[in-house]
Amino acid sequence: EVQLVESGGDLVQPGGSLRLSCAASGFTFSSYWMTWVRQAPGMGLEWVASIDNVGSATYYADSVKGRFTISRDNAKTSLFLQMDSLRAEDTAVYYCGKVITGAADHWGQGSLVTVSS
């Protein structure tokens, strides 16, 4: 059974940093692209970033480019999102997802990031 478990969400001040983790199990992690998608309170879904299966190619939404970094550790079957220079508008639940062609077929339960002073 595929499992994705996010952690690391917290309350952080504007301008601060946070690192989210996503522990994956139940599938061959190193064979799949992975992604982060977020959802602001009461709002819809927004794609944040994706990474290829070996970690050599990364892609970002314009809204986070230059501030967020997606990475992975295939040996530890883990996905990460380093978030720097956080803004109030980054407040959201962040979901990690396992990518199949053109979609995410499994999603974690999410990790809440709140950016506020």
Added chain:
Amino acid sequence: DIVMTQSPLPSPVTLGQPASISCRSSQSLVHIDGNTYLNWLQQRPGQPPRLLISEISNRFSGVPDRFSGSGAGTDFTLKISRVEAEDVGVYYCMQGKQLPWTFGQGTKVEIK
């Protein structure tokens, strides 16, 4: 970026009755590989999103057959043949043809 636009349901749905949600993309979702990467996701209250249908009409594992998808090019539809109580939630269409992936604004399904 590709803009995804969903239609709202006109009113709460009666249990056992059909429901239909429309989604339109600002450009064709036909990929160079010939596939059309239009997906439907369900988000029940307090839950993460769940993939229902991929590539217009392919039901994901475990999805009841009362859910079906159709369409082509830029116009797509999700149909629930007989709405059940567990179908309450928000439904999103999503394009996976190109990055950035983009989502419709969501359509809420409520039971009368």
